[in-house]
Amino acid sequence: MPNQLDMIKGRRSIRRYEEKDIPEQDLQQVLESIQWSPSWANTQCWEVVVIKNPGQKEKLQATLNDTNPAKKAVIQSPVVLALCGKTKSAGYYKSQASTKFGDWLMFDLGIAAQSICLTAHDLGLGTVIVGMFDQDKAKGILGVGHEYELVALIPMGYPAKEASAPKRREIGEFTHYNQFNVRK
Amino acid sequence: MPNQLDMIKGRRSIRRYEEKDIPEQDLQQVLESIQWSPSWANTQCWEVVVIKNPGQKEKLQATLNDTNPAKKAVIQSPVVLALCGKTKSAGYYKSQASTKFGDWLMFDLGIAAQSICLTAHDLGLGTVIVGMFDQDKAKGILGVGHEYELVALIPMGYPAKEASAPKRREIGEFTHYNQFNVRK
Numbered sequence: 321m322p323n324q325l326d327m328i329k330g331r332r333s334i335r336r337y338e339e340k341d342i343p344e345q346d347l348q349q350v351l352e353s354i355q356w357s358p359s360w361a362n363t364q365c366w367e368v369v370v371i372k373n374p375g376q377k378e379k380l381q382a383t384l385n386d387t388n389p390a391k392k393a394v395i396q397s398p399v400v401l402a403l404c405g406k407t408k409s410a411g412y413y414k415s416q417a418s419t420k421f422g423d424w425l426m427f428d429l430g431i432a433a434q435s436i437c438l439t440a441h442d443l444g445l446g447t448v449i450v451g452m453f454d455q456d457k458a459k460g461i462l463g464v465g466h467e468y469e470l471v472a473l474i475p476m477g478y479p480a481k482e483a484s485a486p487k488r489r490e491i492g493e494f495t496h497y498n499q500f501n502v503r504k
Numbered sequence: 505m506p507n508q509l510d511m512i513k514g515r516r517s518i519r520r521y522e523e524k525d526i527p528e529q530d531l532q533q534v535l536e537s538i539q540w541s542p543s544w545a546n547t548q549c550w551e552v553v554v555i556k557n558p559g560q561k562e563k564l565q566a567t568l569n570d571t572n573p574a575k576k577a578v579i580q581s582p583v584v585l586a587l588c589g590k591t592k593s594a595g596y597y598k599s600q601a602s603t604k605f606g607d608w609l610m611f612d613l614g615i616a617a618q619s620i621c622l623t624a625h626d627l628g629l630g631t632v633i634v635g636m637f638d639q640d641k642a643k644g645i646l647g648v649g650h651e652y653e654l655v656a657l658i659p660m661g662y663p664a665k666e667a668s669a670p671k672r673r674e675i676g677e678f679t680h681y682n683q684f685n686v687r688k
Contacts, residue, residue, distance in 0.1 A: 439508045451608060
């Protein structure tokens with residue numbers, strides 16, 4: 321394996337997949353990468369629905385706009401992960417929000433999403449994080465309980481073609497030293 | 505380097521550090537891992553303040569409660585990263601929130617936080633994600649602009665002692681198949 325930075329730099333968002341199943345042990349590794357992600361006070365609010373059923377994938381696909389570039393991916397990928405989280409857990413202490421941001425579910429699921437994408441990439445699997453869809457409709461399709469949120473869909477499979485990397489901001493553009501807007 | 509899953513499993517939250525600086529090229533690698541993280545429609549809303557100045561660290565430390573187990577880490581670590589994000593960028597399209605979750609800044613900064621922690625770990629550096637502090641006071645100390653949020657502080661340094669891993673939920677406990685609450 322290349323070093324961690326090269327692994328992060330090598331990951332791409334993949335939206336076209338080969339017709340090829342994911343070995344069960346590889347799927348388990350991806351799930352294990354969620355399990356070992358850090359979380360707010362180790363609250364581990366994550367819940368994951370593994371979707372292989374074509375009927376369920378078709379229903380989920382209908383929650384995306386036709387203009388979404390990941391629309392085909394939801395059907396074409398052998399596995400779609402629905403990343404959910406229990407509300408009022410991360411960021412809470414004794415039922416009270418601890419910070420101005422309220423629920424840290426989004427932050428902790430972001431951490432878990434990167435674990436998923438990197439572990440999949442190391443196994444030769446492509447992923448794309450889909451956030452733009454009707455989350456409440458998707459919750460209904462999957463029967464997600466009301467005390468949970470379904471945040472992202474992550475199609476996963478063997479990449480059918482190489483994807484190019486979108487342009488990135490320069491490090492010097494987003495980095496400040498000791499004080500905001502102070503550059504080195 | 506071990507495989508990606510082992511890297512994720514080997515990362516610990518580190519709250520005690522050696523008195524030893526971080527080489528500049530290692531810090532740059534950590535910043536590069538943010539640059540190559542995925543983000544909502546490649547919006548890259550992240551901004552990072554690199555804090556080495558002892559006076560700034562002391563002021564930041566005062567924004568944590570005395571009971572916070574990471575309180576000493578903010579002073580002891582050679583570098584603290586303040587992870588900020590531009591608001592109304594991730595999750596927005598033409599100034600309108602695209603989903604029920606409004607701003608996806610928390611999600612995208614969660615992704616970036618995991619990139620930081622993993623890349624640091626690969627370089628022999630320990631980190632801890634601190635989310636429980638007075639974010640608005642910290643914003644004032646660092647002069648973060650009003651169209652940004654300061655979400656997390658990430659102290660970083662060479663671990664002074666090994667940390668044990670907190671207990672994790674079983675994979676079978678958080679995984680569902682095709683439908684919520686359907687176990688394999």
